Amino acid sequence: MTLNAALLQADKDLDVSLNRLFELLRIPSISTRPENAPDCRKAAEWLTATLTDTGFEASVRNTPGHPMVVAHIKGPADAPHVLFYGHYDVQPVDPLNLWHSDPFEPAIVTTPSGEKEITARGAADDKGQLMTFIEACRALKTTCGTLPLNVSILLEGEEESGGENLLPFLQANKDELKADVALICDTNMLSGGKPAITTMLRGMTGEEVTLTAAKRDLHSGMYGNAARNPIQVLCDILSDMRDGATGRVTLPDFYEGVPVIPEETRAQWCEIASETGDSLSPVGLSIPAGEAGYSALEQTWSRPSFEINGISGGYEGEGFKTVLPSKASAKVSFRLVGDQDPEKIRTAFRAHVLARLPADCTAEFISHGGSQASMVSPDMPFLPPALAALEAEWQKPAAITGCGGSIPVVTEIQQALGMTSLLIGFGLDDDRIHSPNEKYNLSSFHKGIRSWIRVLYALTGQAPA
Incomplete structure (x- = not known):
């Protein structure tokens, strides 16, 4: 089967993919609230069952806190090995009175501009994002019988509550989780639907x-x-x-x-800044105060x-x-x-x-x-094909971006597993993560699935068959 067949399968199954996403979004897996601990386990078990149904060997792994989900699927023996990371836990929903609808009853809302948005807690951070990868794997498995490379998946349940058990888990399971590169889907695109890979974290x-x-x-x-x-x-x-x-x-x-x-x-x-506008003026400032x-x-x-x-x-x-x-x-x-x-x-x-x-x-x-800061070398072999795959899907040159903040999992993967991470996400700045009325654009979900199909093919270093 061809790359196009997998892309067509993703298009054909979009409604079914949305149904699966909605099932996950209905689980109130708030990791900071002790009363939601059973919901966090329920989300981990749901993901394990979904990954097993997709063709992975998947299991729930206990920790002193909320469980991890670990899954593996073998591709061609000589193909690269990637580790995908995401998190299934979500932020609390307070203040509830500011939500336009039940935060754990997902819906698709059409905006005045005609854009369709998936609204629910976790729609963008990070359930919608991680499901783009899982649904991409499903489309590839359905059409090709296997994946073009070897894939491991690690899904965390404590990212929103400090993630204190992640590093010990990585260290204890480093032989199982070690791969050629880590893929993380918990970041944004640039404005105007321009795809990006974050390569620098402070x-x-x-x-x-x-x-x-x-x-x-x-x-x-x-x-x-x-x-x-x-x-x-x-x-x-x-x-x-x-x-x-x-x-x-x-x-x-x-x-x-x-x-x-x-x-x-x-x-x-400089081009990105001219396209996105001045980052200081929205907060009432006008003059860069640093170096x-x-x-x-x-x-x-x-x-x-x-x-x-x-x-x-x-x-x-x-x-x-x-x-x-x-x-x-x-x-x-x-x-x-x-x-x-x-x-x-x-x-x-x-x-x-x-x-x-x-x-x-x-x-x-x-x-x-x-x-420690994290930086992907421009010479990193997986970076150019991933950029090219994103450009092919979004029909816009993919940007290399930095991030002023820190994402602990990147440092911990680097520290425990000695691996570089590519941060590829499809969120937007207005997704209202951690706030009432969180949303994830339907186009982010749909084209995110298609993007991962292209990226997984591209990382093999070979033209898709």
């Missing part, structure tokens, strides 16, 4: 610092000017973290390991950052109190790129604070974790 170092001066709060009239004010000290120390003229972080060797983005990629990002010489998009996708996430000290209640505080604290974070070392950055920050600390002040630090 890592992070989180840190909290508390400065102590006097042994108790003081009256600012009796002690002001003479006694050290830890809020002032802290502000001075934090302001020294950035060069006011260039916006660069001043820690020694901070930019060690930061990659140079190819000019070809920067040009593509000089980089656009707002470049600053969030490919440059490291230092941010003050919270600062406190002294009297913060209603009214006014003339107090000179004993303590002041701040919570800060560094977003990291390339090969920047999270712990080296933490050590440098603490040294920066201590070097500027007056002799009559002390500092205490609390670590709030750290993670």
Whole structure:
């Protein structure tokens, strides 16, 4: 059978595929609520049965929390092996009164513009997305009898509640789950229906610092000017973290390991920015505040950052109190790129604070974790065929994009399995994930299935038979 036969099968079975998706969406698998633990298991069992019916060897795997689903299907012996990751758990639905319909009774709604949307909690994050992959495998199995490559699937039930059992599970089952590349469907396309593969995710170092001066709060009239004010000290120390003229972080060797983005990629990002519009104006801003010489998009996708996430000290209640505080604290974070070392950055920050600390002040630090950045090399062999497959389906050049945030599963797969991940998703910015009236466009679901059919063929490195 041909690639076209599998694509036609996906078109023919769209209504049946939607029925299966709706069955999964009706299961209120909210991982953060203990009372929904039976629903999380029900979703895992439903997926296991669906994958078994598709032709996989599938099973529910228990963890100290919600179960995992693991499935395997063999393709040609010499074909690549891919590991697909998705999550079946969903966010709580509160506030329920803002939903236009029951969040666990999915429906297809036609918008004033004529676009059809699947509405339900989990429609986009991540049940609709993961089902695009499963339905693609079903279409291929139905028409070809097998898949063009070897496929393993790992579906998690705790992504929305911290995912604390994922890394131990990956480490304990690394021999079974190891593959040539991981595929993750939990990201978005660009506006205008332009497909994209996210190849850069920033890592992070989180840190909290508390400065102590006097042994108790003081009256600012009796002690002001003479006694050290830890809020002032802290502000001075934090302001020294950035060069006011260039916006660069001043820690020694901070930019060690930061990659140079190819000019070809920067040009593509410039085009994306012109198509999508300024990212700052919707939030009431107009001037990029980070490093000089980089656009707002470049600053969030490919440059490291230092941010003050919270600062406190002294009297913060209603009214006014003339107090000179004993303590002041701040919570800060560094977003990291390339090969920047999270712990080296933490050590440098603490040294920066201590070097500027007056002799009559002390500092205490609390670590709030750290993670390495993730970056797919432009030379990665699976990237070009995946981009070409997406372009063939969407009839638009597929973009290579970055993401300013962190997606822990990518780092954990990299850490536990030594594997690179390709993030290919079909969500849109207006899908309202984590919010009332979450939706997933019908075109995202339908063309997502077709896209995965093309991608799975393309990753074999051979012309589809």
